[in-house]
Amino acid sequence: MKVVILGGGSAGTSAALELRKRDKDCEILILEKTSYNEYSPCSLPYVLCGEIKDFENIMLFTDDEYLQNNIILKKNCNIKSIETNNNKVIYEFEGNDLNEQYDYLIYALGSIPILPPIENIENTNHYFLRNLDDAKKLKEVLHENKKIIILGAGLIGIEAAYAAIKNKMQVTLIERENQLLKNTLDSDMSIKLEENLKNLGISIIKNTIIIKADENKLYSENNSYEYDVLVIATGLSPNANIAKDSGINVNHGIIVDSSYRTNIPNVFASGDCVEIERMNNNADCVMLGSIAYQSARIIANNILENNNNTNNSDNYNNNKSSNNRKPVLGASIAKLGNIIIASTGSTLEQAKNSRINAYGMIIEGSTRSGYHPDAKRIIIKLIADSDYNLLGAQIIGGEDVSGRINLCSLAISEKIKLDKLAFLETVYNPGSAPINEPISTCAKMLIRKIDVINSAK
Numbered sequence: 295m296k297v298v299i300l301g302g303g304s305a306g307t308s309a310a311l312e313l314r315k316r317d318k319d320c321e322i323l324i325l326e327k328t329s330y331n332e333y334s335p336c337s338l339p340y341v342l343c344g345e346i347k348d349f350e351n352i353m354l355f356t357d358d359e360y361l362q363n364n365i366i367l368k369k370n371c372n373i374k375s376i377e378t379n380n381n382k383v384i385y386e387f388e389g390n391d392l393n394e395q396y397d398y399l400i401y402a403l404g405s406i407p408i409l410p411p412i413e414n415i416e417n418t419n420h421y422f423l424r425n426l427d428d429a430k431k432l433k434e435v436l437h438e439n440k441k442i443i444i445l446g447a448g449l450i451g452i453e454a455a456y457a458a459i460k461n462k463m464q465v466t467l468i469e470r471e472n473q474l475l476k477n478t479l480d481s482d483m484s485i486k487l488e489e490n491l492k493n494l495g496i497s498i499i500k501n502t503i504i505i506k507a508d509e510n511k512l513y514s515e516n517n518s519y520e521y522d523v524l525v526i527a528t529g530l531s532p533n534a535n536i537a538k539d540s541g542i543n544v545n546h547g548i549i550v551d552s553s554y555r556t557n558i559p560n561v562f563a564s565g566d567c568v569e570i571e572r573m574n575n576n577a578d579c580v581m582l583g584s585i586a587y588q589s590a591r592i593i594a595n596n597i598l599e600n601n602n603n604t605n606n607s608d609n610y611n612n613n614k615s616s617n618n619r620k621p622v623l624g625a626s627i628a629k630l631g632n633i634i635i636a637s638t639g640s641t642l643e644q645a646k647n648s649r650i651n652a653y654g655m656i657i658e659g660s661t662r663s664g665y666h667p668d669a670k671r672i673i674i675k676l677i678a679d680s681d682y683n684l685l686g687a688q689i690i691g692g693e694d695v696s697g698r699i700n701l702c703s704l705a706i707s708e709k710i711k712l713d714k715l716a717f718l719e720t721v722y723n724p725g726s727a728p729i730n731e732p733i734s735t736c737a738k739m740l741i742r743k744i745d746v747i748n749s750a751k
């Protein structure tokens with residue numbers, strides 16, 4: 295069996311490794327456009343802000359490791375098209391068009407930054423933060439006291455802003471929405487993040503649409519904003535055009551079933567380029583490394599089981615639950631020095647937009663006993679429906695955020711009701727965890743709020 299993987303990033307490489315773990319003999323070939331081995335895109339902001347010393351430190355695989363795993367990584371290959379009828383990929387290598395036959399194909403070409411509709415933007419010297427080359431170029435211009443504008447206050451935008459402030463630049467973050475992190479935080483939590491960013495020295499301009507750009511200035515309807523460095527972080531688009539042109543069904547991203555199979559039975563797709571079902575929401579592209587990695591096991595299982603079945607009975611349908619993805623929560627986390635921001639599930643606004651009777655509660659707590667010198671502030675928002683089902687959680691805190699948000703993800707996906715979180719047996723030790731676990735406190739207060747609303751009905 296020969297598996298060809300398009301794209302040697304997070305989704306492609308993890309799929310290759312999972313396949314190799316389960317099958318010692320299949321042929322695995324990755325075709326990758328750049329000259330890089332797999333690296334961690336999620337670590338790019340850490341190199342820019344200086345927390346990780348060098349780009350060398352975020353390379354995940356050496357040439358030897360590919361060899362040891364018997365995975366062939368062919369670099370500098372630009373995929374051009376797929377002939378799904380003939381099981382063939384056409385790609386450009388050193389100026390020549392070459393092709394490769396496959397039994398199974400995994401399409402994992404990631405995403406590309408969106409250039410917003412701003413007059414003259416294409417003539418400005420702007421930067422992105424999507425891949426290693428982008429980050430290397432950006433690092434060259436992060437100079438003390440220079441003015442930098444970051445356009446777009448999503449996760450990548452705020453990470454870029456933090457990196458710039460750590461490089462002692464004059465940083466302005468411009469966002470067209472009325473809040474930061476619109477997709478993951480409600481406005482009341484976003485305000486708390488904003489306070490933190492302002493305290494670091496980042497200027498934040500919201501509700502502002504940039505309509506025109508020149509070499510050193512951006513213009514909105516009423517204002518202009520000077521810059522030395524311009525970073526565009528206004529969103530990513532799934533890199534799905536090659537799939538679309540090859541007869542693979544694409545909506546916003548590539549359409550896959552719960553086993554990451556496209557409409558072509560021996561073509562799978564994963565990572566930023568696919569759209570998947572979200573809990574309480576429609577299908578959308580959930581561009582997270584965590585999801586890309588988790589898809590690898592499901593794809594590997596399906597390819598190997600399909601291959602065995604095909605050899606025996608030509609049956610492509612396998613519905614084992616371990617081979618199928620559940621709707622995703624989109625759980626995400628970012629760390630800006632001492633500020634950690636995480637969220638999972640729906641925001642209150644998203645839940646209400648989905649016509650759910652949803653309620654939210656915010657509390658402020660402490661990560662250890664309040665009197666402990668290392669205790670950090672933590673702000674928690676829980677969102678639940680009128681039946682006390684947890685729908686979402688948002689946390690901003692100084693430490694221990696990931697464990698709490700993962701607990702909330704478990705509660706949402708397993709439909710664990712608020713009372714179980716409220717009366718959970720939690721650990722206590724003044725130097726490690728407070729006597730009142732903030733998640734439990736927040737859950738108790740939200741139960742009370744919903745009780746009052748339900749009894750008034």
Ligand SMILES: Cc1cc2nc3c(=O)[nH]c(=O)nc-3n(C[C@H](O)[C@H](O)[C@H](O)COP(=O)(O)OP(=O)(O)OC[C@H]3O[C@@H](n4cnc5c(N)ncnc54)[C@H](O)[C@@H]3O)c2cc1C
Pocket residue numbers: 300301302303304305306325326327328335336337338339371372373374402403404405423424425450453533564565566567581582583584585586627628
């Ligand atoms: C700055 C930053 C920070 C992030 N932080 C986090 C985080 O903290 N947590 C998290 O979960 N996610 C994070 N993400 C998102 C995460 O990195 C992506 O979701 C993940 O890398 C997607 O994996 P992928 O394989 O789909 O795309 P990629 O890893 O980008 O891989 C796609 C590969 O395809 C190659 N390619 C593209 N076009 C072609 C072509 N025509 N021919 C051949 N090869 C091609 C590319 O060169 C690339 O190697 C972050 C992303 C960025 C940019």
